[in-house]
Amino acid sequence: MSIDACSMTATQIAADISSGKLTAEAVMTDHLARINARDSAVNAFIARIPDRALKLARAADRQTKKGILHGVPFAVKDIIDTLDMPTAWGSPIYADFQAPRNASCVEMFLLAGAIPIGKTVTTEFAYFSPGPTRNPHNLEHTPGGSSSGSAAAVADGMAVLGLGSQTAASLTRPAAYCGVFGYKASYGSIDLQGVMGLATSLDSLGLLARSIDDLILSRAALCGTLLPNELPADPAPRAIALFKGPHWHEASRPIQDAILESRDVLASAGVRVTDLECPREFIQLSESHKVIMAFEVARARQFEFRNHPEKLSGAFCSLIETGLATSRADYEAALATRDAGEAVLAELCLTYDALMTPAAPSSAPAGIEATGDPLFSRLWTVMRVPTVTIPYGRDAANLPLAFQLVGGFGADQHLLALSKDIANHLQISCELPKL
Amino acid sequence: MSIDACSMTATQIAADISSGKLTAEAVMTDHLARINARDSAVNAFIARIPDRALKLARAADRQTKKGILHGVPFAVKDIIDTLDMPTAWGSPIYADFQAPRNASCVEMFLLAGAIPIGKTVTTEFAYFSPGPTRNPHNLEHTPGGSSSGSAAAVADGMAVLGLGSQTAASLTRPAAYCGVFGYKASYGSIDLQGVMGLATSLDSLGLLARSIDDLILSRAALCGTLLPNELPADPAPRAIALFKGPHWHEASRPIQDAILESRDVLASAGVRVTDLECPREFIQLSESHKVIMAFEVARARQFEFRNHPEKLSGAFCSLIETGLATSRADYEAALATRDAGEAVLAELCLTYDALMTPAAPSSAPAGIEATGDPLFSRLWTVMRVPTVTIPYGRDAANLPLAFQLVGGFGADQHLLALSKDIANHLQISCELPKL
Numbered sequence: 001m002s003i004d005a006c007s008m009t010a011t012q013i014a015a016d017i018s019s020g021k022l023t024a025e026a027v028m029t030d031h032l033a034r035i036n037a038r039d040s041a042v043n044a045f046i047a048r049i050p051d052r053a054l055k056l057a058r059a060a061d062r063q064t065k066k067g068i069l070h071g072v073p074f075a076v077k078d079i080i081d082t083l084d085m086p087t088a089w090g091s092p093i094y095a096d097f098q099a100p101r102n103a104s105c106v107e108m109f110l111l112a113g114a115i116p117i118g119k120t121v122t123t124e125f126a127y128f129s130p131g132p133t134r135n136p137h138n139l140e141h142t143p144g145g146s147s148s149g150s151a152a153a154v155a156d157g158m159a160v161l162g163l164g165s166q167t168a169a170s171l172t173r174p175a176a177y178c179g180v181f182g183y184k185a186s187y188g189s190i191d192l193q194g195v196m197g198l199a200t201s202l203d204s205l206g207l208l209a210r211s212i213d214d215l216i217l218s219r220a221a222l223c224g225t226l227l228p229n230e231l232p233a234d235p236a237p238r239a240i241a242l243f244k245g246p247h248w249h250e251a252s253r254p255i256q257d258a259i260l261e262s263r264d265v266l267a268s269a270g271v272r273v274t275d276l277e278c279p280r281e282f283i284q285l286s287e288s289h290k291v292i293m294a295f296e297v298a299r300a301r302q303f304e305f306r307n308h309p310e311k312l313s314g315a316f317c318s319l320i321e322t323g324l325a326t327s328r329a330d331y332e333a334a335l336a337t338r339d340a341g342e343a344v345l346a347e348l349c350l351t352y353d354a355l356m357t358p359a360a361p362s363s364a365p366a367g368i369e370a371t372g373d374p375l376f377s378r379l380w381t382v383m384r385v386p387t388v389t390i391p392y393g394r395d396a397a398n399l400p401l402a403f404q405l406v407g408g409f410g411a412d413q414h415l416l417a418l419s420k421d422i423a424n425h426l427q428i429s430c431e432l433p434k435l
Numbered sequence: 436m437s438i439d440a441c442s443m444t445a446t447q448i449a450a451d452i453s454s455g456k457l458t459a460e461a462v463m464t465d466h467l468a469r470i471n472a473r474d475s476a477v478n479a480f481i482a483r484i485p486d487r488a489l490k491l492a493r494a495a496d497r498q499t500k501k502g503i504l505h506g507v508p509f510a511v512k513d514i515i516d517t518l519d520m521p522t523a524w525g526s527p528i529y530a531d532f533q534a535p536r537n538a539s540c541v542e543m544f545l546l547a548g549a550i551p552i553g554k555t556v557t558t559e560f561a562y563f564s565p566g567p568t569r570n571p572h573n574l575e576h577t578p579g580g581s582s583s584g585s586a587a588a589v590a591d592g593m594a595v596l597g598l599g600s601q602t603a604a605s606l607t608r609p610a611a612y613c614g615v616f617g618y619k620a621s622y623g624s625i626d627l628q629g630v631m632g633l634a635t636s637l638d639s640l641g642l643l644a645r646s647i648d649d650l651i652l653s654r655a656a657l658c659g660t661l662l663p664n665e666l667p668a669d670p671a672p673r674a675i676a677l678f679k680g681p682h683w684h685e686a687s688r689p690i691q692d693a694i695l696e697s698r699d700v701l702a703s704a705g706v707r708v709t710d711l712e713c714p715r716e717f718i719q720l721s722e723s724h725k726v727i728m729a730f731e732v733a734r735a736r737q738f739e740f741r742n743h744p745e746k747l748s749g750a751f752c753s754l755i756e757t758g759l760a761t762s763r764a765d766y767e768a769a770l771a772t773r774d775a776g777e778a779v780l781a782e783l784c785l786t787y788d789a790l791m792t793p794a795a796p797s798s799a800p801a802g803i804e805a806t807g808d809p810l811f812s813r814l815w816t817v818m819r820v821p822t823v824t825i826p827y828g829r830d831a832a833n834l835p836l837a838f839q840l841v842g843g844f845g846a847d848q849h850l851l852a853l854s855k856d857i858a859n860h861l862q863i864s865c866e867l868p869k870l
Contacts, residue, residue: 083738094535097535100529100532101738101739102738104734104735104736104737104738107737107738107741108734108737110741111737111741188635188636191632191635191731191734191735192632192635193631193632193635193735193736194738196628197626197627197628200623200626200627200628201623223734223763224733224734224737224759225762225763225766296626298659299539299543299626299658299659300539300626300628301539301628302539302542302543302546302659303518303536303537303539303542303629304536306542306545306546324659327660328658328660331660335845410770
């Protein structure tokens with residue numbers, strides 16, 4: 001083969017397939033070869049369907065009408081229902097469970113012409129206990145969780161796009177650790193039919209990709225509304241707030257330096273970045289997130305807790321027990337704290353186009369026994385706003401560093417367009433790990 | 436048998452079982468006998484498990500620790516996952532599909548000691564196309580939909596409680612047509628894991644029962660927080676608004692009269708009921724509801740639309756086609772209209788404890804080819820507030836009449852306590868149809 005499609009973006013692939021420069025079969029062949037070469041080390045996939053994926057790719061080549069993601073191989077987190085592969089939620093309770101349909105997000109991707117290449121590792125019920133996935137940039141480090149496999153697959157070039165989700169930091173953190181772009185949608189803005197729920201008022205869908213254009217295109221596919229020529233023009237970034245927040249001192253020095261450096265690069269490019277004091281309404285929000293999550297998970301996962309306790313991890317049982325021991329008054333107090341935070345953030349978003357803040361406390365920690373600390377995402381998840389994770393630079397161990405941009409509720413399209421502009425200013429490109 | 440448990444409420448049954456006056460087995464036996472006698476005419480159930488239900492009842496009698504719904508037979512709408520019975524969503528596509536777990540609402544009922552007695556008929560995907568269920572008060576009339584079977588089963592004494600849901604009028608309307616109490620929860624306040632979603636920003640869980648106490652107890656069970664002795668005291672109703680709204684003239688004369696009469700009864704009992712002008716922000720809300728619903732359903736049910744169009748009704752295909760043809764701009768405009776309405780309603784709820792308004796345009800229409808008009812529920816569903824349907828009186832054909840009370844978002848407990856007080860003032864009791 002002369003091309004290596006594994007380093008291409010979805011935007012390039014779909015365009016080249018549409019123009020006839022490339023076939024979906026060639027794209028799929030490259031990705032399947034990459035999986036064969038790499039996944040025994042990375043362990044991103046829990047199920048693969050090479051024959052079926054190739055067959056779908058050939059069928060895509062025969063279609064005259066091309067979708068906006070035509071021929072693009074995508075990875076599906078194992079909490080998302082698929083007709084072609086089992087959906088086990090990272091739990092032995094559901095090993096080999098076969099859903100009778102595709103989740104709506106999978107179906108919308110299919111409608112746009114994308115092709116599923118495999119099911120990717122999640123932590124148990126998208127919570128804490130990790131699977132076998134390793135960080136493709138350094139196999140001795142965690143890829144983060146819970147969207148571990150989707151992030152690792154995209155970072156390694158085994159898939160072009162990854163479907164993931166976030167209830168605490170499950171999308172942002174693996175994106176940051178694996179050095180890819182991550183997008184967590186505004187709560188409720190993308191249908192979750194067929195996606196396992198963890199905490200009903202927190203769960204959001206998310207996407208992993210190696211370019212912001214890919215996130216924009218993928219979101220359009222999921223929303224089922226925009227064609228490429230209808231995508232809005234990119235706005236020039238107007239006002240960005242550097243939000244150190246209540247946990248800045250818990251971020252590593254390289255993370256702090258990466259954000260301050262990107263701020264300086266943006267400033268020299270004419271983008272105004274101003275420091276934002278932490279509103280007092282945000283101080284308790286990480287704790288509120290924990291209370292809401294435990295309370296809601298305890299109710300959502302009673303079936304497994306009552307019927308299969310021996311197949312649950314200790315960490316997951318503890319979370320449910322914490323949730324059951326949480327009083328309704330404490331839960332409602334946490335919801336009220338969230339309401340107050342959301343109101344303040346909505347106000348701030350009248351002044352600022354986005355907040356710039358750490359995506360994780362450090363680069364990917366060593367070891368795969370844990371997936372790192374969700375601290376820097378709890379605030380934004382509990383306030384249900386969209387976020388975009390931007391990889392920026394490497395630390396001394398050559399592991400990716402990152403920050404995140406936080407937008408106003410429902411302003412996902414604006415945040416993505418702004419993120420693209422910022423990523424351009426910072427000249428970010430996601431390089432695949434060398435084989 | 437000396438007792439007939441079929442006319443008892445859940446509150447009475449759970450108390451009598453706890454005190455040893457009654458056994459769960461006797462309660463279940465009565466209900467199974469009622470089903471045998473009646474369901475060949477009513478057709479409320481799509482699946483029944485008499486042997487299993489009896490076995491569970493006997494096991495419940497052996498338990499020393501009694502739950503707040505101990506031994507209470509409940510019916511489960513066919514869009515809600517159950518481990519004991521198939522879940523077909525009212526569609527031939529999923530005939531005989533067996534879920535690998537219970538929905539969280541079912542599991543929370545089990546945790547409270549309640550016992551599933553059968554799966555009840557829903558319209559296709561909880562939308563328009565009716566199943567075979569008939570109104571137990573007059574078999575030639577519709578029970579309403581989409582929670583047709585749960586409402587009919589509870590009205591007829593074949594189940595004590597019914598689990599349902601609402602996306603347009605799917606709970607309120609069958610409650611009104613069948614003459615039982617109905618409660619639609621504030622959006623997002625009760626976990627929907629394992630419940631088929633129709634429109635992501637509209638779907639709510641709901642309950643059907645023959646007393647408000649039963650709704651209060653059932654909600655406590657679903658929320659998993661309150662024990663009976665922790666339930667709040669009932670507030671005296673303070674200020675009720677009679678809300679005729681934009682569609683009053685579309686309500687039948689008997690419906691109008693029933694509301695005006697109940698207003699007068701309440702007034703003579705010292706409850707202040709004042710007329711409320713329709714805020715202009717509410718005028719377009721029924722239309723907004725339609726736009727939001729079509730847009731969201733089209734995305735949630737792509738799988739069925741693309742893979743099994745021949746097994747979908749014409750009405751459901753039309754809804755999806757309408758949704759696909761709806762522009763994102765129109766959808767977002769409808770969401771903005773909703774936001775404006777919600778803000779006005781929240782303001783009104785500072786003055787009024789509840790709004791009193793029609794539950795349906797008329798009593799149950801003749802025929803079972805359609806389930807009636809959702810008009811009077813669209814406003815409240817789109818604004819995502821809790822509602823309680825109150826049966827009140829009968830029309831000339833002896834069919835139940837009803838109104839609904841609408842509360843502030845999240846103030847479900849308050850609305851239910853207020854509804855209890857109002858039902859007491861109006862001396863409402865839900866009589867079973869005579870055999």
